[in-house]
Amino acid sequence: MHHSVSAVLLSLFLTGEGAALAQSPASTVGLSIRRVELVSDDAQPAVEVAVSPGLSTVFLFDSEVSREGLMLEGRERFAMVDAGLTTLRLIPSEKISAGERLKLTVRFQDGAAPASATFVLVAHPARSEAQVEVYRRKRSVETYQEEVRQARIEAEKCREENERLRGERGAPDGLTGLISTKVLSGRGVDFRDVTKDVTQGPAGAAASHTVNAYRAARRVAVEVALMSRGNDQPWTAVGATLRGKANEELKVLQVWQSGPVAPGSDTQRVVVEAEAASEAPQGSFTLKLWDADGRRTVTLGNVTFP
Incomplete structure (x- = not known):
């Protein structure tokens, strides 16, 4: 019709x-695969990771982690906390508040440095980082090549978006x-x-x-x-x-x-x-x-x- x-x-x-306000939606970076490389000393800052109610965030570790050594602040605000030997899946519930910052610490089993890794989970109303790969050892060449490939894909998307915006800006x-x-x-x-x-x-x-x-x-x-x-x-x-x-x-x-x-x-x-x-x-x-x-x-x- x-x-x-x-x-x-x-x-x-x-x-x-006639609009009183004209805005574009706020962008959130790193919503697909995030790669984190740990250093062997205590200077490693806590890495911020975006999470959102109902959306899954999966951590992948290249070393085995201790289930008993997992410390998650505000655990009652998560609908799922599924810890494996090299994986951790988190799904926040509606109890988590946007802007809330919760500390996550994992400990590795082999005792080598670094012995642990700390993250700050930052709650967003609708955006989350789907996958976070945590590297404690030296990364392989293949992982760098994959990162470059994804960066090229993102750059191509940005180029296409810029062309679209320029075309619409020049339209009546x-x-x-x-x-x-x-x-x-x-x-x-x-x-x-x-x-x-x-x-x-x-x-x-x-x-x-x-x-x-x-x-x-x-x-x-x-x-x-x-x-x-x-x-x-x-x-x-x-x-x-x-x-x-x-x-x-x-x-x-x-x-x-x-x-x-x-x-x-x-x-x-x-x-x-x-x-x-x-x-x-x-x-x-x-x-x-x-x-x-x-x-x-x-x-x-x-x-x-x-």
Whole structure:
């Protein structure tokens, strides 16, 4: 179902016309494979590792570790702590708070230096480092070659992203811009009011009033009208994720908010725009929004696209 009014509205959202705030989601580095090399003296600083509720972080060690020597601060905040001889899998629960910093110490069995390794687990509302490889001995040439290969892949992704941004920056505003960048690609914009279907997580920083979903040829967008829960501090979304039931994640391109959500203020609109595959995203997604320090979030479940 195509709506010309929806196309005009979406063009306003994506170009940011009349926006009080225009922001891009905060980036988090090192979300795939992280490699840590330990030194043999006590000068090794604690390595920070991003973790997130419901997402798995796996540590791989090149030396056997002691299960009895594992020390994890705030262990009750984790839904899973699975320690093997050379692996450690952690899944934080919803009890962990964004921005919380928990100390993790592992001890090696052979008694050689370094005898232990210390990490600081930093809780993020939606981002985690999936795999952390910890090297106590000298790394092989193959691991360096793999690291170079991954760096080249990331550099190519950055190059493609820069080309996309330059192309869109040079495009005209409004509906003409959507046509010129092939966001519409002859199909228009599909619209769906999903307010009644969406569920909201408890203790959110703001309450949702209405939720609308949009889909074009190459983009999807979620528009959320938010109102204050009576908190004293104004709230502004700076980052977002759209994650499916199979843990697949859409690439968020930008987060736009009409103004801070604050007591006594009008309802404010937040629009999250993401890339869509050639086919429409299937199933329901969970939208998570967070503010600058990541401590106050808004989580909406069962978001579906037309």
